[in-house]
Every structure is written in structure tokens, then in C-alpha cells.
Amino acid sequence: MNTETTSTDTMSTDTMNTETLAQTPVAALQPADEAELAALIAEAAASGTALEIIGGGSKRGIGKPVAASQRLSSAALTGITLYEPGALTLVAKAGTPLATIEAALLAENQRLPFEPMDYRPLLGSAGTEPTLGGMVAANVCGPRRIQAGACRDSLIGVRFVNGRGACIKSGGRVMKNVTGYDLVKLMAGSYGTLGVLSEASFKLLPRPESVETLILHGLDEAAAVAVLCEALGSPFDVTGAAHLPGETPRTLIRVEGFADSTAYRAGQLRDRLAHHAHAEIASDADSNAALWRSVRDVEPFAGQSGAVWRLSLKPTDGPKVVAQIRTKREAQALYDWGGGLVWLLTSDLEDAGAEQIRAAAAQVGGDASLIRASEPLRMRVPTFPPQAPMIAKLTAGLRAQFDPAGILNPGRMG
Amino acid sequence: MQMPAPNAEILANRPAVLSRLRDTLPKGAVISDPAELKAYECDALSAYRQTPLGVCLASSTEEVAAVLKICHEMDVPVVPRGAGTSLAGGSMPTADSIILGVAKMSDVLEIDTANRVVHVQTGITNLAVTGAVQGEGFFYAPDPSSQLACAIAGNIAMNSGGAHCLKYGVTTNNLLGVRLVLMDGSVLTLGGPHLSEGGLDLLGLICGSEGQLGVVTEAWLRIIASPEGARPILMGFESSEVAGACVADIIREGVLPVALEFMDGPAIAACEAFAKAGYPLDAEALLIVEVEGSPAEIDSQLARIKAIAERHNPLTIRESRSEAESLAIWKGRKSAFGAMGQISDYMCLDGTIPVGELPRVLRRISEMSEQFGLKVANIFHAGDGNMHPLILFNANKPGDLELCERFGAEILKLCVEVGGCLTGEHGVGVEKRDLMGVQFSSVDLAQQMAVKDVFDPKWLLNAAKVFPLSASADRLRAQETAA
Numbered sequence: 095m096n097t098e099t100t101s102t103d104t105m106s107t108d109t110m111n112t113e114t115l116a117q118t119p120v121a122a123l124q125p126a127d128e129a130e131l132a133a134l135i136a137e138a139a140a141s142g143t144a145l146e147i148i149g150g151g152s153k154r155g156i157g158k159p160v161a162a163s164q165r166l167s168s169a170a171l172t173g174i175t176l177y178e179p180g181a182l183t184l185v186a187k188a189g190t191p192l193a194t195i196e197a198a199l200l201a202e203n204q205r206l207p208f209e210p211m212d213y214r215p216l217l218g219s220a221g222t223e224p225t226l227g228g229m230v231a232a233n234v235c236g237p238r239r240i241q242a243g244a245c246r247d248s249l250i251g252v253r254f255v256n257g258r259g260a261c262i263k264s265g266g267r268v269m270k271n272v273t274g275y276d277l278v279k280l281m282a283g284s285y286g287t288l289g290v291l292s293e294a295s296f297k298l299l300p301r302p303e304s305v306e307t308l309i310l311h312g313l314d315e316a317a318a319v320a321v322l323c324e325a326l327g328s329p330f331d332v333t334g335a336a337h338l339p340g341e342t343p344r345t346l347i348r349v350e351g352f353a354d355s356t357a358y359r360a361g362q363l364r365d366r367l368a369h370h371a372h373a374e375i376a377s378d379a380d381s382n383a384a385l386w387r388s389v390r391d392v393e394p395f396a397g398q399s400g401a402v403w404r405l406s407l408k409p410t411d412g413p414k415v416v417a418q419i420r421t422k423r424e425a426q427a428l429y430d431w432g433g434g435l436v437w438l439l440t441s442d443l444e445d446a447g448a449e450q451i452r453a454a455a456a457q458v459g460g461d462a463s464l465i466r467a468s469e470p471l472r473m474r475v476p477t478f479p480p481q482a483p484m485i486a487k488l489t490a491g492l493r494a495q496f497d498p499a500g501i502l503n504p505g506r507m508g
Numbered sequence: 509m510q511m512p513a514p515n516a517e518i519l520a521n522r523p524a525v526l527s528r529l530r531d532t533l534p535k536g537a538v539i540s541d542p543a544e545l546k547a548y549e550c551d552a553l554s555a556y557r558q559t560p561l562g563v564c565l566a567s568s569t570e571e572v573a574a575v576l577k578i579c580h581e582m583d584v585p586v587v588p589r590g591a592g593t594s595l596a597g598g599s600m601p602t603a604d605s606i607i608l609g610v611a612k613m614s615d616v617l618e619i620d621t622a623n624r625v626v627h628v629q630t631g632i633t634n635l636a637v638t639g640a641v642q643g644e645g646f647f648y649a650p651d652p653s654s655q656l657a658c659a660i661a662g663n664i665a666m667n668s669g670g671a672h673c674l675k676y677g678v679t680t681n682n683l684l685g686v687r688l689v690l691m692d693g694s695v696l697t698l699g700g701p702h703l704s705e706g707g708l709d710l711l712g713l714i715c716g717s718e719g720q721l722g723v724v725t726e727a728w729l730r731i732i733a734s735p736e737g738a739r740p741i742l743m744g745f746e747s748s749e750v751a752g753a754c755v756a757d758i759i760r761e762g763v764l765p766v767a768l769e770f771m772d773g774p775a776i777a778a779c780e781a782f783a784k785a786g787y788p789l790d791a792e793a794l795l796i797v798e799v800e801g802s803p804a805e806i807d808s809q810l811a812r813i814k815a816i817a818e819r820h821n822p823l824t825i826r827e828s829r830s831e832a833e834s835l836a837i838w839k840g841r842k843s844a845f846g847a848m849g850q851i852s853d854y855m856c857l858d859g860t861i862p863v864g865e866l867p868r869v870l871r872r873i874s875e876m877s878e879q880f881g882l883k884v885a886n887i888f889h890a891g892d893g894n895m896h897p898l899i900l901f902n903a904n905k906p907g908d909l910e911l912c913e914r915f916g917a918e919i920l921k922l923c924v925e926v927g928g929c930l931t932g933e934h935g936v937g938v939e940k941r942d943l944m945g946v947q948f949s950s951v952d953l954a955q956q957m958a959v960k961d962v963f964d965p966k967w968l969l970n971a972a973k974v975f976p977l978s979a980s981a982d983r984l985r986a987q988e989t990a991a
Contacts, residue, residue: 276713284709354805485698
């Protein structure tokens with residue numbers, strides 16, 4: 095086992111005016127295998143030592159800062175355990191850098207279906223290395239969620255150590271598996287609060303031969319979302335539907351597949367949407383990669399200061415909710431998932447708009463998460479959407495079962 | 509197959525339980541007449557039967573909540589039931605249980621094509637969901653073979669799949685929200701008409717929990733724009749090894765069919781006799797591959813698939829040329845279970861294996877078939893590794909069912925041994941309950957049972973399922989002691 099000393103300063107952002115809490119550097123425990131991981135957690139549970147669970151640290155700025163004297167890192171749990179391209183299956187240790195996985199998949203012309211967002215530009219965590227475990231723990235996804243789902247939808251198995259120090263497996267390495275409760279889903283997006291992942295299995299997809307994007311210029315937000323809904327309601331298997339407002343607004347609709355097929359579908363969509371606006375079609379790989387990376391990573395907000403919110407709503411509610419929020423405060427918006435995901439950049443003064451933004455989202459049954467804010471703000475304002483009492487009760491009950499001593503990332507999902 | 513001994517106190521208390529339920533529910537909603545109860549003594553796993561204490565057919569979430577509240581107060585076990593099509597005994601009652609059916613709750617509450625979501629009551633059948641939206645050019649993707657009859661409630665409980673989930677995923681990937689009633693009668697909403705986020709994924713946990721955590725009365729389902737068209741191709745090969753290699757090549761070359769189905773010789777013969785779909789009787793392995801898109805896109809994808817198949821010396825390649833031909837090809841596959849049923853009694857298994865293990869597993873099954881002296885036909889979702897071996901037996905021959913069960917257990921153990929699982933889409937139910945220890949350690953199972961403790965501390969909801977009786981005994985005993 096290695097210990098590594100890291101200053102939390104390296105996690106702070108350079109793009110935000112962050113008031114960093116005074117924290118002394120702490121040593122990170124780095125178990126070399128699952129058995130060592132289990133032993134460390136059992137020990138921490140016995141002594142009641144709270145642990146901050148960390149992968150590469152790229153998303154450490156999400157959620158409520160964890161008050162823990164000890165950090166536990168998955169950095170030494172690395173390696174691809176199994177990769178069978180013919181079965182579209184990959185299994186790897188939780189600390190494996192995502193870059194390693196993506197390189198291995200690229201070599202076989204395959205990919206993770208859910209287009210995982212790289213949070214580093216937005217959170218200012220350049221220099222960190224996102225890991226597979228962190229991606230699962232945050233249930234990361236991207237523009238393709240509307241068609242291929244989020245990380246949870248491609249995650250077919252996990253191994254983890256719960257807060258009692260017990261090694262648990264759920265799911266496996268096959269795509270269809272309903273044997274026992276789906277703890278796989280429960281682990282995805284649990285931010286290390288139910289257990290520490292040691293291994294994860296994924297369903298993969300082939301990379302498409304061709305990608306084409308329709309770009310419509312000059313639409314306002316409501317008109318853009320109407321166009322996106324129409325495109326998503328067409329038979330043309332749209333895999334990306336986003337709107338980037340601003341002085342030169344652009345509405346983006348993506349199709350992927352074999353070249354003859356994308357050409358056909360892009361053409362059909364252009365014709366069908368012609369009554370809204372003329373669409374140009376981007377067909378070359380580089381400009382498509384750049385366009386969708388920009389949407390996926392919310393690049394327009396990356397260099398700007400302020401708080402960043404993530405709202406999930408019915409697509410048609412997106413522009414209405416944003417308009418309502420704008421009656422109270424200034425906000426820039428970026429729409430993904432056909433309008434169902436709204437990224438909002440607004441002032442980080444006071445509660446960063448928490449009350450107004452959450453009220454507007456709640457009015458239509460939507461959720462709002464505070465994704466980027468300073469530590470003091472995240473201590474003060476709930477970062478995850480507030481829960482109904484019954485759901486909060488079940489959540490607390492599950493935590494008590496998985497981590498009775500409350501030592502795993504305590505408070506992170508607050 | 510063993511069920512826990514019914515609680516004598518509850519049996520003795522039957523009149524009081526039924527009377528409270530009758531007082532609360534509308535007239536006719538409580539069934540207690542022995543003749544009428546017969547219809548509820550089993551589901552599609554009809555080898556096992558048990559008459560329940562009574563049956564409640566609810567018409568609303570409020571009625572579901574009222575039944576659960578009463579049973580919770582009186583410590584009466586409850587078995588939720590959709591359409592009763594479970595092949596795993598998921599809705600099989602115990603003698604001391606009340607069956608709570610949602611089949612009367614079959615309304616479509618809202619269709620929202622702009623946001624691609626439909627809000628339904630869960631008693632609606634799977635096919636009726638598609639029926640409600642297809643006029644507007646949409647469909648609901650999961651398509652279990654029983655889709656004409658099975659209810660969304662059961663689809664959610666078992667996280668049902670189907671032939672087309674290679675592209676569109678299974679129920680959990682198409683479920684946006686539920687209205688859930690807990691055993692104590694409290695009602696909550698998880699998710700809703702959009703991709704909700706934040707907090708633990710309780711929706712993902714509920715889906716596939718076999719009715720043990722709560723009763724789902726309403727659901728928000730993702731609907732998808734129907735493709736312009738779809739067309740299958742039939743390919744016959746001399747062996748399952750060759751067919752398996754062809755499947756791997758199709759996937760590796762980046763073609764993603766919507767369905768990729770496999771049948772072995774005995775299954776081909778039975779389905780052809782039933783559906784007259786033109787299946788090649790000389791082939792030991794048949795693949796049905798379906799692709800979607802415009803006519804030109806379909807032609808182009810099928811051309812790619814044919815080129816790949818040609819490398820594997822197929823005995824037959826036949827592209828469907830008409831809607832009627834496509835229907836016939838699918839009729840053969842979708843009626844496979846019925847076709848086998850005309851020949852013999854059978855038990856349908858549902859294990860999943862890593863797709864590369866197909867030849868080895870089929871070889872072993874064929875060896876075991878000799879040992880047990882029972883014939884097997886294999887049907888397989890080849891794209892995702894979900895097998896459906898059908899073991900033929902004679903229900904009237906003493907000892908044959910038991911022999912068949914032992915054979916089935918060996919096949920499922922084999923599935924786990926090669927890296928797969930006990931059930932891909934049917935669920936554990938009572939059928940595979942006592943095999944769970946093959947796939948999971950006692951610690952794994954304890955973690956799952958701890959989840960049930962949170963949702964249903966008294967272990968009243970569909971309790972004698974999913975977990976080996978030996979493992980859940982402590983929890984069931986605790987519940988009895990409490991009672």
C-alpha cells in the first residue's frame with residue numbers, strides 16, 4: 095500500500111474566484127487490491143474514521159465538501175481485467191484512468207455508449223486524471239444520453255466494498271441479467287456513499303463510421319427546442335440534440351452510423367426542418383468531434399466565473415423554466431438532450447439563485463443540481479436536489495444498511 | 509420446490525382479513541370464492557400451484573395503498589400480480605397470502621409525443637402501450653414474447669427484455685418514473701416524465717426487484733419514434749460454432765442489428781412445423797437478424813450482413829422481401845414456446861452467457877441431455893447472450909418434472925460457471941430462488957436482503973421469492989415472531 099501526499103490546493107479551480115477552506119494536506123490511503131481495500135474500510139468502520147473516497151479527483155468539486163481526516167484513493171486499483179470486442183464487453187478495475195479505457199476501445203473501433211463528459215474544463219480540475227470508478231460514482235453521461243442512456247444504462251456489473259468492509263458483487267459481465275436486485279444501478283451515481291467500487295463492467299458499442307451534424311442558425315431558445323423535439327420525434331435516430339444560445343445561436347442535431355445512412359438521414363432532417371430554418375451540415379470528423387465536445391463539456395461556461403447549475407426537465411419545459419428564472423436573475427443557458435438538460439451559468443453571490451432556480455424547476459416537476467460553486471457555497475447550499483420526505487427516509491435507510499458507521503464520503507450528496 | 513409453511517394464525521384469521529378488505533374496497537374487488545380463486549393459484553409457471561387466502565383487484569393507487577395498509581397492520585403476506593404471465597413463479601401465491609392484482613388499472617393517463625413519454629397505469633399490457641402511441645409514429649421498445657398479455661407492472665418487476673433489446677435496451681433503460689406504494693401503504697413518486705437526476709437511483713433499484721420492495725401502480729415510459737421500416741434475414745449454418753462466429757463478426761464490424769436471434773436444430777423443426785416460415789430444416793443453427801431504417805438503409809445493412817455470413821459458408825441465406833414474409837419469420841420465433849408446447853411439456857430456462865461461450869455451452873447441454881434422457885431445444889438472443897433452453901418432459905410421467913428441474917439447475921449452474929447468470933429477463937421468482945447461492949456469496953445476498961429490510965421491514969411483500977429460503981429464513985422468522 096502506498097500513501098501519497100496531495101495538497102487539496104491542486105483541486106481548486108483557476109477559473110473561479112474560489113474561497114478555499116483552510117485544509118491541511120492529508121495522506122491518501124491507496125490499497126493495492128480489493129482485499130486490502132476491504133481491510134482498510136473495516137478498520138475505518140471500527141474506529142469510526144470518516145473517509146473521503148477519491149478516484150482521480152477530477153469531479154471532487156461536485157457535491158458537498160466531505161469532512162474527513164482520511165482520504166482513500168482507488169489510484170492503485172488499475173487495469174483492464176477483460177475486454178472481449180466480439181461480445182461488446184469490458185471489465186476493468188475502478189482506478190483505471192478513463193483515458194486508458196478509451197484508448198483500448200479506440201484500438202478496436204468501439205466506445206463507451208454514453209459519451210462521458212469530461213468535467214475538468216468546467217470544474218477547473220486540469221491536471222487530474224478521471225477514473226472509471228469516478229465516472230460510475232457520478233453516473234457520468236453526455237449528449238448521447240437521449241439515445242444510449244447514461245453510465246448506469248451501460249454498466250452491467252460492479253464489485254465494491256461496503257461500509258462494513260464486505261466485498262459485494264452485483265450484476266456481472268453479461269448484458270442481460272435480472273438475477274437479484276439491481277445494486278449496479280444503485281451504485282451508479284452514489285458518489286462513494288454506499289461503497290467503494292473496486293471493479294466495473296460495461297456494455298460497449300461500435301464506433302460509427304460517420305457522424306453528421308445539422309447546424310441551424312439564429313433560432314431563439316423556444317424555437318430551438320421545438321426543432322429539437324421534432325428531430326427527436328423523427329425516425330432518423332438522432333444521437334445528439336443541443337442548442338447553444340448567445341449572439342450567434344446554433345442548434346445542433348447529430349446522426350451517426352454508416353456513411354450512406356448518415357447522409358440520407360441528415361438530408362431528410364434538413365428537408366423536414368427547412369420550414370424552421372436552413373440547416374448546414376457538418377460532415378467531417380474533426381469539426382463534429384469539436385462541436386460535440388463543446389456541448390458535452392459545457393465549454394462555453396468553462397472560462398467564465400459564476401455558479402453552474404444542471405437542470406433536468408421535460409424538454410418542452412426547458413426554455414420556459416429558463417425564461418422564468420431570467421425574470422429574477424441573469425443567467426446564460428446551454429441546452430442538451432433536446433432541451434431536457436439545461437446548463438445554467440449565473441452569479442454565485444448569496445445562494446447562487448438556489449431558491450429561485452429550484453422553485454422554477456420544481457414548478458414543472460424538474461430537478462436542479464448545483465454543479466460548480468465555491469466550497470463555502472457548497473457548504474451552505476444543498477448541491478443535490480432536495481428530496482421528498484419519503485425518498486429521503488428510504489435513502490437514509492439504505493445508507494444505514496450499506497454504511498452503518500457513516501464513514502464513506504459522509505454528507506457528499508447533501 | 510418448497511414454499512414456507514403457511515402461518516396458521518393468518519389462515520385462522522382469514523374471515524377477519526377478508527372482511528376488512530371487503531369493507532374498504534368496492535363491491536366485487538375482493539375474491540374469496542374457491543372456484544374463482546383457482547385462476548390465481550399459479551402464473552405461467554404452472555407446474556407449481558397454491559390457492560391464496562384471497563385476491564384483491566385494485567382500481568386505483570388509493571385502493572392498492574388501502575389493501576397494503578390493511579395487510580401490513582394484520583401481518584398478512586401480499587403477492588403483487590400484473591397479468592400473471594411470469595415464467596419464474598413471480599406471482600405464485602402462498603396459502604397465507606393475499607394476491608393484489610393491478611390488471612384492472614390499464615388506463616393510458618397521458619401521451620406526450622413532444623417529450624417522447626407516455627404515462628400509464630401499470631395493469632396495461634406491454635403491446636397496448638405501443639398500440640396507444642403507434643398512430644403518432646412511436647413505439648415502446650421492450651418486447652417480451654408475451655407482450656400481448658403481459659402487464660407493464662410485471663415488466664417493471666422483472667425488468668423484462670425481449671428480442672429487440674440489443675439496440676433499445678430492456679425495461680430499466682426505458683423507464684423514466686414510477687408511482688410506488690410501499691407495504692405500509694405509503695405512496696411515493698420516483699422519477700417522472702423526464703430524465704431525472706440527483707440522489708440515489710431508487711428507480712433503478714425498483715426495476716427488477718420482483719415486487720418485493722413495493723407495488724408499482726403508474727409508470728412513465730420512454731417512447732421512441734418508429735423506424736421507417738425493418739426487415740429480417742434468415743441464415744442457416746451447419747453448426748452452432750459457425751453461427752456463433754458469424755454473430756461475433758457482425759458485431760465486430762460495427763453493424764448493430766435491432767435483433768439477433770439464434771435457434772438450434774430441434775427449435776427450428778418445431779417452429780417450422782408450427783409457423784411454416786420457411787426455416788431451413790437442414791441447418792443445425794439458424795440466425796434471424798433484423799435491421800431497421802429506410803429501404804435503402806435496410807438494403808445496405810443486409811448487404812453487409814450477407815457479406816459477413818458468406819465467409820462462414822451458410823447453408824441458407826434468405827432475405828425477407830415482403831411484410832408478410834417478415835411477419836412469418838417473426839411468427840416462428842415469437843411462437844417458439846407455443847410451438848414446443850404443442851409437442852411436449854417443457855420447462856423454459858433463461859440463463860445468460862458471454863456470447864463467445866455459446867458453442868461450449870451448447871455442447872455441454874447436448875451431453876447433459878443424453879445423461880438425463882431429456883430432449884432440449886435452444887433459442888437464444890445471440891446478440892446479448894440470453895439463452896432459452898427448453899427442456900422437454902412428460903408431466904404425466906412420475907418423476908419426470910423433478911428430473912427436468914435437476915437438469916435445468918445443471919444448465920443454469922453451467923451458465924454461471926462460464927461467466928453468465930441464472931436469469932436474463934424472466935426473473936428469479938420461486939423457480940431459481942434456491943440456486944442464488946451458485947451466483948452470489950452469502951455476503952452478496954445479505955446486502956440485497958438488507959435492501960428489502962429498508963423497503964419492507966416485515967418481509968410481507970412477495971417474500972418467499974428471489975432469495976433461497978435458507979437465506980431469508982431469519983428474516984421470515986423475525987416477521988413471524990413480530991406477528
